[in-house]
Amino acid sequence: MTRQYIDCREYPSDTHCSVAISADTPKELLEAAVQHAVTVHGHEDTPELRHQLVSLFKPGTPPMEMPAARTL
Incomplete structure (x- = not known):
């Protein structure tokens, strides 16, 4: 299975969160x-x-x- 991630830096917030999370499974x-x-x-x-x-x-x-910021 391919590793996946989500990166808070791509989405502007008041906290300017820089956390990125990755895992081997979508559930995790x-x-x-x-x-x-x-x-x-x-x-x-x-x-x-x-x-x-x-x-x-x-x-x-x-x-x-x-990464470049996006909007939700």
């Missing part, structure tokens, strides 16, 4: 991303949040340089 990545979104960003753990996070997963590992 989702659980870590949900925990981060709830604990750090104050989101509620809902099916909608989980669906949105999964849609942001990318194959591979996070880049060393800061």
Whole structure:
């Protein structure tokens, strides 16, 4: 299975979060991303949040340089 990641640096926030999370399985990545979104960003753990996070997963590992910011 291909490693996947999600990178907070791609999405502007008041906290200027620089966390990037990667994992070998989508399930493991989702659980870590949900925990981060709830604990750090104050989101509620809902099916909608989980669906949105999964849609942001990318194959591979996070880049060393800061990626261009996107809007949600």
